[in-house]
Amino acid sequence: xxxxxxxxxxxxxxxxxxxxxxxxxxxxxxxxxxxxxxxxxxxxxxxxxxxxxxxxxxxxxxxxxxxxxxxxxxxxxxxxxxxxxxxxxxxxxxxxxxxxxxxxxxxxxxxx
Amino acid sequence: xxxxxxxxxxxxxxxxxxxxxxxxxxxxxxxxxxxxxxxxxxxxxxxxxxxxxxxxxxxxxxxxxxxxxxxxxxxxxxxxxxxxxxxxxxxxxxxxxxxxxxxxxxxxxxxx
Numbered sequence: 001x002x003x004x005x006x007x008x009x010x011x012x013x014x015x016x017x018x019x020x021x022x023x024x025x026x027x028x029x030x031x032x033x034x035x036x037x038x039x040x041x042x043x044x045x046x047x048x049x050x051x052x053x054x055x056x057x058x059x060x061x062x063x064x065x066x067x068x069x070x071x072x073x074x075x076x077x078x079x080x081x082x083x084x085x086x087x088x089x090x091x092x093x094x095x096x097x098x099x100x101x102x103x104x105x106x107x108x109x110x111x112x
Numbered sequence: 113x114x115x116x117x118x119x120x121x122x123x124x125x126x127x128x129x130x131x132x133x134x135x136x137x138x139x140x141x142x143x144x145x146x147x148x149x150x151x152x153x154x155x156x157x158x159x160x161x162x163x164x165x166x167x168x169x170x171x172x173x174x175x176x177x178x179x180x181x182x183x184x185x186x187x188x189x190x191x192x193x194x195x196x197x198x199x200x201x202x203x204x205x206x207x208x209x210x211x212x213x214x215x216x217x218x219x220x221x222x223x224x
Binding site: 090 | 146148153154156157199201205209212214219
């Protein structure tokens with residue numbers, strides 16, 4: 001069983017609000033990822049990190065930002081939420097030199 | 113580049129029917145191949161994996177064989193149950209295990 005946590009699980013907010021989605025893992029994994037999952041189920045990589053102080057943008061352009069100050073923590077921030085940000089956000093992690101990603105339960109975000 | 117092509121859904125089967133979900137891939141080198149499952153309201157869970165040609169991954173009655181000659185990794189189960197209703201994702205990781213590529217997902221509904 002993977003130990004990766006996301007909070008909140010569900011969030012409904014108004015346009016223009018700043019939000020932070022939390023992701024933490026207790027497995028000591030160096031690599032962490034954020035995916036956006038659209039209603040059609042497809043996963044889009046929006047950010048990833050290979051270790052502390054390392055962050056990269058993924059394939060899908062996103063207005064969000066991430067930080068990696070501690071190994072176990074990889075929060076995602078939206079400075080000004082818009083309805084187009086309504087989606088499911090999934091966090092994942094994997095260890096160096098392994099090829100398996102472990103996923104958190106997801107945060108379902110609705111922006112009104 | 114790397115990519116995964118997955119059978120379109122949705123798929124509806126009666127309980128105890130045979131399941132096949134097709135997955136083909138394009139990759140450089142020798143990637144690892146995965147099937148993940150996503151139950152409603154949850155994140156993705158690793159179902160099975162295979163790391164080299166002719167390997168068979170298996171778990172919970174599901175199995176898939178890494179076929180390099182046909183670049184395929186089809187998921188099969190001999191007798192599905194209602195509890196198998198979920199979305200199934202085929203995926204590959206690059207040789208370094210840093211980047212993951214997911215198919216678009218196949219929704220399976222099993223009716224009693």
